[in-house]
Amino acid sequence: xxxxTLERLLAEHPxxxxxxxxxxxxxVGCARNAFYKPGEFIFxxxxxxxxxxxxxxxxxxxxxxxxxKKPVIIQTLESGEVLGxxxxxPPYYWHFDARVVEPTRAIAFDGKCLRNKCEEDHSLGYEIxxxxxxxxxxxxxxxxxxxxxxxxxx
Amino acid sequence: xxxxxxxxxxxxxxxxxxxxxxxxxxxxxxxxxxxxEIEPLDSKSEFKFLPGQFNMVYVFGVGExxxxxxxxxxxxxxIMHTTRMVGIVTKAMGKLKKGDLLxxxxxxxxxxxxxxxxxxxxxxxxxxxxxxxxxxxxYYILSNRERYNRVILLxxxxxxxDILYKNExxxxxxxxxxxxxxxxxxxxxxxxxxxxxxxxxxxxxxxEPENTVALVCGPEIMMRFTALELIKRGVKENNxxxxxxxxxxxxxxLCGHCQFGPVFICKDGPVFSYNQVKDLIxxxxx
Ligand SMILES: Cc1cc2nc3c(=O)[nH]c(=O)nc-3n(C[C@H](O)[C@H](O)[C@H](O)COP(=O)(O)OP(=O)(O)OC[C@H]3O[C@@H](n4cnc5c(N)ncnc54)[C@H](O)[C@@H]3O)c2cc1C
Ligand code: FES
Numbered sequence: 001x002x003x004x005t006l007e008r009l010l011a012e013h014p015x016x017x018x019x020x021x022x023x024x025x026x027x028v029g030c031a032r033n034a035f036y037k038p039g040e041f042i043f044x045x046x047x048x049x050x051x052x053x054x055x056x057x058x059x060x061x062x063x064x065x066x067x068x069k070k071p072v073i074i075q076t077l078e079s080g081e082v083l084g085x086x087x088x089x090p091p092y093y094w095h096f097d098a099r100v101v102e103p104t105r106a107i108a109f110d111g112k113c114l115r116n117k118c119e120e121d122h123s124l125g126y127e128i129x130x131x132x133x134x135x136x137x138x139x140x141x142x143x144x145x146x147x148x149x150x151x152x153x154x
Numbered sequence: 155x156x157x158x159x160x161x162x163x164x165x166x167x168x169x170x171x172x173x174x175x176x177x178x179x180x181x182x183x184x185x186x187x188x189x190x191e192i193e194p195l196d197s198k199s200e201f202k203f204l205p206g207q208f209n210m211v212y213v214f215g216v217g218e219x220x221x222x223x224x225x226x227x228x229x230x231x232x233i234m235h236t237t238r239m240v241g242i243v244t245k246a247m248g249k250l251k252k253g254d255l256l257x258x259x260x261x262x263x264x265x266x267x268x269x270x271x272x273x274x275x276x277x278x279x280x281x282x283x284x285x286x287x288x289x290x291x292x293y294y295i296l297s298n299r300e301r302y303n304r305v306i307l308l309x310x311x312x313x314x315x316d317i318l319y320k321n322e323x324x325x326x327x328x329x330x331x332x333x334x335x336x337x338x339x340x341x342x343x344x345x346x347x348x349x350x351x352x353x354x355x356x357x358x359x360x361x362e363p364e365n366t367v368a369l370v371c372g373p374e375i376m377m378r379f380t381a382l383e384l385i386k387r388g389v390k391e392n393n394x395x396x397x398x399x400x401x402x403x404x405x406x407x408l409c410g411h412c413q414f415g416p417v418f419i420c421k422d423g424p425v426f427s428y429n430q431v432k433d434l435i436x437x438x439x440x
Contacts, residue, residue, distance in 0.1 A: 061341070071254045073341035079357065103344060126389025145351045147338050150376040151312050154354065 006031055013017060013054045014080045023092040024126050030113035034106045036060075041082055042083065042106075049086035049094050051108045055079055056103025062096040075139075076101065082135050087111025159382040166395070169406045172212045172257025173199060177250050183318050187283060188248050189224065195255065196310050201231050204265035205290035206257055206397060206425045210237060210405040212257030216246040220402045222287035223261060233258070235432070236286035236318065236346040248344040262405045264425045266291040266395060275304040277359065277389075279380050281352055281372025285318045286310055287397050287424075288371050292326070306333045307358050310352025310376070313338050335359065352376065356383040363388030378435055379392055380426050394428035394432075396435075 007028045010016050016024065033052065036042055042053065042060060053060075057079045063073040074096070077083050083106070086094050092111070118125030167422050174194040184189050194201055195268040203223050225234030239248045242402050250256065268291050276295060280288050295305055307326065309318045317336060327334045337348035348355065352372075366389050377396045384394055401417045402413040407421035415434040417423065 059348075063343065070344045072345065073345060075339075076337075076347075076349045078348075078358065099343075140285055142351055142354050145353060145379055148375055149312070150339070150373060150379070151284075151310060152373075153315070 006033060008082045008108070009033075009056065010054070013056065014109065015054050015135075019127060023127065026121070026124065027109075029112060030110045030117065031107050032110075033062050034108040036068050036099050036104045036106070038102060042100065042104075043094045044097050045094055047083060047094050049092045050111055052082065052084035052087050052111060053106040053108050055081050055083060056105040056107065058100065058106070059102040060104055061099050063099055064096055075142075082132075085132055085136060085138040087115070088129075088132060100102055103120065161229070169262075170186070170404070171257060172210070172218075172259050173201075175256055175258045176252045177252055177256070178232075179252055180250065184316050187238045189319065189379060190233055190250060190259070191237070192233050192256065193223070193260075200233070200431040201258075201261075202206045203233075203261035203290070205225055205268055206266040206287060206293050207261035207263050208287070208405075208424060209233070209258050209260030209272075209403070210262070211243075211247065212247045212259070213243055213250070214255065214257065217243040218259075219243045220249075220259070220262075220405060221247075222397070222424075224286040224289045226291075227290045228297060233287075236283070236289075238283045256402065262420055264423055265277070266295050266369050266397075266425055267367065271393075272301045273365075274285060274393075275361040275366040276302050276306070277361050277366055277368045278305075278307045278383075278386070279368060279370045279372075279414050280307070281308045281353060281376035281380075282316065283313055283318070284317070284370075284372030284376070284397070288369060289319065291369055296326075296329075296332065299379060303365070304333065304361055306332065306361055308337065308352055308359060309334070309336045310372070311336070311338050311353075313340055314342070314347075333360065351379075352377050354398075356387055364390070366393060368394045368418060370394065374435060375400070381432070385428075390405060392427050392429045395425055396424060396428060396431065397424045398431065398435075399424065 007024050010024050013105050060077045060136040061073045062075045157289040174195040176195050178191045180190050205227055208220050208222045210218050211221045221235045221237055225238040237244050237247055239245045268363055276294055278288055326332050337350055368384050368389055370377050381394050399411040400417050402420050403409045405420045407418045412419040
């Protein structure tokens with residue numbers, strides 16, 4: 001896919017909403033288009049976290065598996081959401097399996113490439129981290145609420 | 155949107171005197187929740203209710219509990235109660251079979267403002283057993299569908315096994331004019347729906363916040379987080395409605411059992427606009 005088209009897809013994704021065009025052009029080289037079929041694993045727990053994914057459409061389940069038991073889905077992610085942040089923090093390993101539930105189109109980012117760009121330009125780095133912190137904060141909040149056992153308690 | 159008006163249709167002459175009803179059928183919905191369909195023993199009685207209202211259900215020799223009406227308001231004398239077995243009375247109620255008798259006082263309380271939101275988007279947010287008091291509103295809205303713009307149901311349950319009205323949800327889902335999203339806290343492999351708390355569905359649900367009326371029911375903590383998320387999305391505070399629960403005795407504003415700050419849940423509620431209760435639901439001591 002032409003770089004301009006990929007850049008347009010990046011600009012359209014909510015995660016990069018209002019990111020300066022110069023930054024988009026600077027980072028688009030770290031991105032690639034990706035398509036996953038239902039049942040496919042985008043990554044597995046314990047593998048090196050080399051990429052993260054901006055989901056364009058589809059559905060992905062984050063799962064944890066236990067020996068001798070069926071895996072448990074702890075969250076599903078859909079269109080407009082971000083999958084994976086283990087690429088930002090050492091030691092860069094995935095903590096869950098990501099299994100595709102519905103055909104999924106995504107933009108995959110090479111984590112190492114983006115980390116290098118962020119080191120090169122700290123303003124870009126700050127912009128990207130702010131966006132990730134927002135996602136992490138929303139997920140943390142959702143996880144806290146999930147722990148409250150919302151529907152059981154009165 | 156105006157605060158919910160208190161509209162009480164009382165079927166009985168003396169609201170303290172139960173009418174005798176008979177169980178027509180019993181359906182096990184989930185592991186701990188069942189639905190009873192009941193009708194007045196006296197065929198001359200006419201029982202009408204508004205979506206969101208509740209009955210005081212008396213299990214003879216055991217006790218009386220407030221339970222919302224979960225059936226279709228257009229079907230007179232066919233009353234449904236979906237109940238979770240948590241304690242003495244609800245467990246005894248769960249043992250009732252076809253033909254058994256029980257006492258009913260009601261219907262009591264305020265209703266969902268389904269008549270007052272023509273032309274707007276309706277977002278119904280239910281958590282767990284909270285889908286039961288909302289089901290009459292869903293029936294009403296779907297049978298008057300042309301009056302509303304988008305109609306969306308966001309429903310959260312603990313696990314796929316805890317989802318109420320599974321067959322009916324599938325039917326609703328197949329309609330083109332009703333968008334249904336179900337999420338569970340924990341899925342197992344094979345579950346194709348969403349996983350995450352119900353509040354996570356709000357940012358992505360397709361409604362116009364400025365023109366939306368939200369009907370919310372579930373445990374209080376779920377309603378608090380839901381209201382905050384709806385407000386964050388841009389829904390006006392006075393367009394968000396919640397159904398509150400407190401222990402009750404008389405059900406008609408006499409005994410003070412259900413007092414909630416300056417209001418009584420039984421007669422001023424159970425359906426309140428968020429504006430009416432927001433200062434109370436965040437207070438620890440109330
Ligand atoms: C307006 C209104 C509408 C209601 N609608 C419904 C409905 O449609 N379906 C339904 O299942 N319930 C509904 N309830 C709740 C229902 O009234 C209570 O679950 C019931 O009163 C419990 O009585 P019990 O004798 O079975 O339990 P109790 O013996 O009184 O209590 C046993 C245990 O259950 C716990 N408990 C008590 N009340 C609740 C509750 N509300 N939720 C969870 N745990 C509780 C107690 O803390 C205690 O630990 C409604 C309540 C109100 C005020
Ligand atoms: S239950 Fe008696 S005042 Fe509400």
